[in-house]
Each structure stands twice: as C-alpha cells, then as structure tokens.
Amino acid sequence: MSTPEEAGQREEGEYGRAAKRLKTEETEADEREEGEEELEEGEDSDSGSLPGNGESATDNRARWSASQFGAGLRDNGEDSHRISPSPVVHVRGLCEAVVEADLIDALEKFGPICYVMMMPFKRQALVEFSAVESADRCVSCGAKEPVYIAGQQAYFNYSTSKRITRPTNADNPNSGNKVLLLSIQNPLYPITTDVLYTVCNPIGSVLRIVIFKRNGIQAMVEFESVQCAQKAKAALNGADIYAGCCTLKIEYARPTRLNVIKNDNESWDYTKPYLVRRDRGKGRQRQAILGEHPSSYSDNGYGPPCPLLPLPGNSRYKLTSLDVPDMVSYPLPQSSSSYSGHAPSSVAMVSGLHPSKMNCTRIFNLFCLYGNIEKVKFMKSVPGTALVEMGDEYAVDRAITHLNSIKVFGKRLNVCVSKQHAVIPSQVFELEDGSSSYKDFAMTRNNRFSSAGQASKNIIQPPSAVLHYYNVPPCISQDHLLRLCTEHDLPGFVKFKMFDAKPSSKTISGLLEFDSKTEAVEVLTVLNHYQIRIPNGSNPYTLKLCFSTSSHL
Numbered sequence: 001m002s003t004p005e006e007a008g009q010r011e012e013g014e015y016g017r018a019a020k021r022l023k024t025e026e027t028e029a030d031e032r033e034e035g036e037e038e039l040e041e042g043e044d045s046d047s048g049s050l051p052g053n054g055e056s057a058t059d060n061r062a063r064w065s066a067s068q069f070g071a072g073l074r075d076n077g078e079d080s081h082r083i084s085p086s087p088v089v090h091v092r093g094l095c096e097a098v099v100e101a102d103l104i105d106a107l108e109k110f111g112p113i114c115y116v117m118m119m120p121f122k123r124q125a126l127v128e129f130s131a132v133e134s135a136d137r138c139v140s141c142g143a144k145e146p147v148y149i150a151g152q153q154a155y156f157n158y159s160t161s162k163r164i165t166r167p168t169n170a171d172n173p174n175s176g177n178k179v180l181l182l183s184i185q186n187p188l189y190p191i192t193t194d195v196l197y198t199v200c201n202p203i204g205s206v207l208r209i210v211i212f213k214r215n216g217i218q219a220m221v222e223f224e225s226v227q228c229a230q231k232a233k234a235a236l237n238g239a240d241i242y243a244g245c246c247t248l249k250i251e252y253a254r255p256t257r258l259n260v261i262k263n264d265n266e267s268w269d270y271t272k273p274y275l276v277r278r279d280r281g282k283g284r285q286r287q288a289i290l291g292e293h294p295s296s297y298s299d300n301g302y303g304p305p306c307p308l309l310p311l312p313g314n315s316r317y318k319l320t321s322l323d324v325p326d327m328v329s330y331p332l333p334q335s336s337s338s339y340s341g342h343a344p345s346s347v348a349m350v351s352g353l354h355p356s357k358m359n360c361t362r363i364f365n366l367f368c369l370y371g372n373i374e375k376v377k378f379m380k381s382v383p384g385t386a387l388v389e390m391g392d393e394y395a396v397d398r399a400i401t402h403l404n405s406i407k408v409f410g411k412r413l414n415v416c417v418s419k420q421h422a423v424i425p426s427q428v429f430e431l432e433d434g435s436s437s438y439k440d441f442a443m444t445r446n447n448r449f450s451s452a453g454q455a456s457k458n459i460i461q462p463p464s465a466v467l468h469y470y471n472v473p474p475c476i477s478q479d480h481l482l483r484l485c486t487e488h489d490l491p492g493f494v495k496f497k498m499f500d501a502k503p504s505s506k507t508i509s510g511l512l513e514f515d516s517k518t519e520a521v522e523v524l525t526v527l528n529h530y531q532i533r534i535p536n537g538s539n540p541y542t543l544k545l546c547f548s549t550s551s552h553l
Contacts, residue, residue, distance in 0.1 A: 088159035100237035118238035188245035204228025354409040360439035365528035371395020470509035
C-alpha cells in the first residue's frame with residue numbers, strides 16, 4: 001500500500017501533466033496572433049526601447065485602425081492589412097489594472113461574448129463573440145470613435161484566429177467547468193493555499209485547491225458550481241494578487257474534480273478539515289491578498305490591514321451583495337519557509353556546485369534573476385557548497401522554487417533555506433579557477449531589484465531553453481553571439497531572433513533558443529553580464545540575459 005506522501009506525488013504529477021497540456025493550447029492561441037509583442041525582463045533605462053518588441057513599427061501601424069496606431073483603413077475604406085473578418089477580436093492598449101469583467105462590461109454592447117483570453121503582460125486580450133457580426137460592430141466602432149475599457153482607450157482588430165482554443169468541451173463554446181487553472185505570472189511572493197483561498201472564496205465558494213510548480217507556479221481551484229467559477233474567472237482573470245506582480249491568468253481546467261489527500265501549504269480540501277497535518281495548537285492562519293507587497297510594511301509580519309482587490313461593481317460577479325463586502329482585509333503573508341518549519345532567512349544554501357566551473361560571479365549571474373544578491377561565500381568545510389545572501393526571504397523562496405534540482409555543468413543543484421541569517425566573510429580561500437571564495441555584490445549595478453521601477457520590469461520565469469538577451473550594441477550580429485559561446489566553451493544556440501528596435505535606440509534585444517534547458521542555464525550562468533567592448537567605444541556594454549516567456553521560436 002502506498003503512503004499518503006507517495007499518493008500525493010502521483011496526484012501532483014497528474015495535475016502537472018494536465019496543466020502542461022493546457023499550457024500548450026494557450027501558447028498556440030497566443031502565437032496565432034501576428035505581431036504580438038514579446039514582453040520580457042526589462043532593459044537598462046538608457047536602452048531606449050522595451051525589450052522583446054517582436055513587431056516592426058510599420059506592421060504595427062498598418063494593423064490598427066485607431067489613429068494612435070496609424071490609419072488601418074485606406075482612403076477607400078479597404079483594410080490595408082487584409083485580415084478577414086473573424087468572431088475573435090484582438091484588443092490592445094489595455095491598462096495594467098484591467099480584468100476580464102472590464103472587457104465584458106465594455107464590449108457586450110456589441111453582442112454576446114463567448115470567451116475571453118487575457119494577456120496581462122502584453123496589455124492585450126482576445127475576445128470571442130458568438131457571431132462575426134458582433135465582432136464587426138466592435139472593430140468598426142473602434143475605428144470611428146474611442147472605445148474605453150476600464151477608463152482607458154483600447155484598440156481593436158480582427159484576430160487571425162477564428163476561435164480561441166479552450167481546454168474543455170470544444171463542441172460547446174459557452175461551456176465552462178467548476179475547476180479553474182490559475183497560472184501565476186511574475187510570482188515575486190509566495191503563493192499558498194491560504195493566499196488563493198483569500199483571493200477566490202469571496203467571489204465563489206471554494207471546495208479544493210491544489211498548487212504545483214512544474215512549469216512556473218500554477219494552481220487548480222475547484223468551486224462549488226460552474227457559476228461560481230465563471231464569476232471568479234471574470235473578476236480575477238488578469239488581476240494582480242500583489243501590486244505589480246503575481247498576475248493571474250485563468251482558464252478552465254481539464255479535470256472536473258480535484259482529489260486532495262492532505263491539507264497543507266500546497267493542497268487543501270475545505271470540505272474535509274480532518275486532513276490537516278499541522279502541529280496541534282498552531283491553528284491555521286489565513287493569508288492575505290493585499291494591495292501592496294509585504295516589504296512595504298513592518299518586519300513583524302503584520303502591517304496595517306490592506307484591501308482585497310476590489311470586486312467589479314456589477315453584482316453578477318459576486319455571490320450576493322449581502323454575502324460579500326466590496327473590500328475584504330486580512331493580515332500580511334509570511335514566507336513559505338515559515339510553513340516548512342524553518343525560520344525565515346534571506347540566506348540560501350546551494351550545494352551540488354561544480355568545483356571548477358562555478359564561482360561567486362556565476363552564482364550571482366544565475367540567482368540575480370530572482371532577487372538582489374548581497375554576498376556569496378563558498379564554504380571551505382563543505383566542498384561544492386555556497387551561501388547566497390539575498391535581498392529578503394522572498395527572494396530566497398523564489399530561488400528555491402525555480403532553481404532547486406536544476407542541472408548545471410552536469411551536477412544537480414540543491415537550493416534550500418540556510419539557518420544562517422547573514423553571510424560573514426570568514427575563511428576566505430582561493431577556488432579552483434583562481435577566484436576568491438567570497439564576493440560582495442551589494443553595490444553592483446547588475447542587481448535587478450534595487451528600485452520599485454526596476455523590479456517591476458522583471459518577469460520571474462523558471463529556467464527554459466529560450467534566453468532573452470538585451471542591452472546589446474546594434475553592431476553585434478548573430479555570428480558575434482555564436483562566437484562568444486564558442487570562446488567560452490559553451491553550446492551554441494540553434495535559433496536566433498532579433499527584435500525590431502526604434503531608430504533612436506542605442507541597444508538591441510532578441511531571443512536565443514538552445515537544444516535544452518540545461519544548455520540555456522549554462523550559457524546564462526557564464527555569459528550574463530559579460531562586458532562587450534566595441535571599437536572606439538568609451539564604455540563597454542553589459543550583456544544581460546534572462547529566461548524567456550517563450551517556450552520556442
């Protein structure tokens with residue numbers, strides 16, 4: 001007979017595979033949109049353009065009928081881009097705070113809406129109407145007069161897709177499911193069952209939650225009814241759990257029921273309280289979903305109560321006006337280390353490091369994607385092990401979530417919370433490559449979370465086979481980058497894409513696809529922050545790399 005832990009692993013694997021299938025369908029729907037912008041981790045402030053602009057300015061202007069994007073119609077009224085009419089409308093220019101309910105409220109006047117797919121980081125969405133005539137009214141109206149969504153003018157064109165891909169009941173476009181799949185994008189802070197319960201339950205009664213971390217952070221939430229799930233999807237799809245991060249992308253899931261075998265940080269059955277396996281006496285502290293992230297408040301773990309995301313004013317997205325208040329307040333969240341029995345710490349311990357190929361700088365290059373790095377120190381008494389002091393305990397949580405168990409130079413990393421609360425520069429020695437076993441990175445400009453504006457440009461991504469490069473001088477070509485890999489004894493990329501840059505831009509950006517995730521991780525570890533010098537240039541350019549949101553080119 002299998003143990004509960006083994007059963008739980010099988011359960012998580014089943015949900016993980018379901019989510020992976022769904023992710024593929026979402027990607028197909030996203031990628032059918034011609035000219036969508038790739039939104040990747042932010043460039044330096046002097047770069048002059050957003051990274052990942054995958055569409056030329058000419059193409060962009062030709063497509064959109066509103067005046068801000070240039071005339072989409074010729075003088076004789078003919079559509080210059082010649083996209084055939086479709087019941088699916090591509091919406092651009094959305095504000096950051098928009099959710100699915102805002103699109104429905106603004107666009108249902110053109111006709112019944114079947115489905116909405118949010119693309120929050122791109123500030124875009126796909127809206128499928130039940131009839132092409134409704135879509136035609138929407139596009140035509142947007143070309144003649146401003147159409148506002150959540151107080152901001154939006155822009156419309158027909159999608160190249162005739163239907164938005166759904167994971168369930170393909171024959172019935174209006175069908176739903178009482179289980180939702182939540183993909184948490186840019187998860188700067190821990191996501192637990194308590195957090196998701198606090199997000200979802202005020203809108204519709206939640207029965208079960210399962211969280212898994214196979215492809216980033218995803219969760220399935222089972223509601224009491226399909227109607228509750230529909231309300232939650234409309235009210236929360238595209239919303240931020242915390243200001244500027246932890247953005248929800250919501251679809252209907254494949255499973256129609258979740259099976260939970262224990263109540264803990266990553267799964268919970270609210271119909272079976274006896275599944276609780278926490279220590280007696282500690283009780284269960286419901287976590288908060290707040291307007292601001294935890295670092296804005298005091299260190300005691302509880303700041304002034306902050307509101308839940310406001311629910312749409314239309315009562316159809318609530319249980320009833322009596323059941324749920326417009327705003328709900330809860331205490332601040334703790335880091336996930338609090339649940340695991342470890343005291344919160346801003347120091348991570350990393351073991352399984354290659355003795356000759358890993359050093360302090362290369363650890364920085366990899367870990368800086370998930371938070372600021374203060375200090376790195378290799379332990380003399382434990383070969384292949386280092387302590388990494390990060391900006392806060394949440395950065396350590398992110399590093400553990402995304403880097404634990406990945407392979408780097410043939411060795412599997414083990415990343416966990418350290419019992420130490422600071423890195424002390426003692427017993428400094430020389431590593432095999434001749435570099436120092438200790439390095440202080442507190443003042444480096446390569447830290448990417450040093451200010452709120454800088455941190456908001458970062459998109460937290462798990463390792464993938466596609467790297468996003470930016471802050472590269474325009475004279476650097478594909479051959480230059482391949483040569484750079486060869487010179488450092490690294491695998492070369494198999495596909496290359498350069499994004500169109502503004503004429504005034506001083507740098508370029510693009511994507512590099514490798515044969516495997518491991519190859520991409522090794523290239524990023526070695527070449528991130530490489531100094532590129534150009535002839536007659538006064539200062540070198542710092543090559544910056546991060547994992548892309550694209551799964552392939």
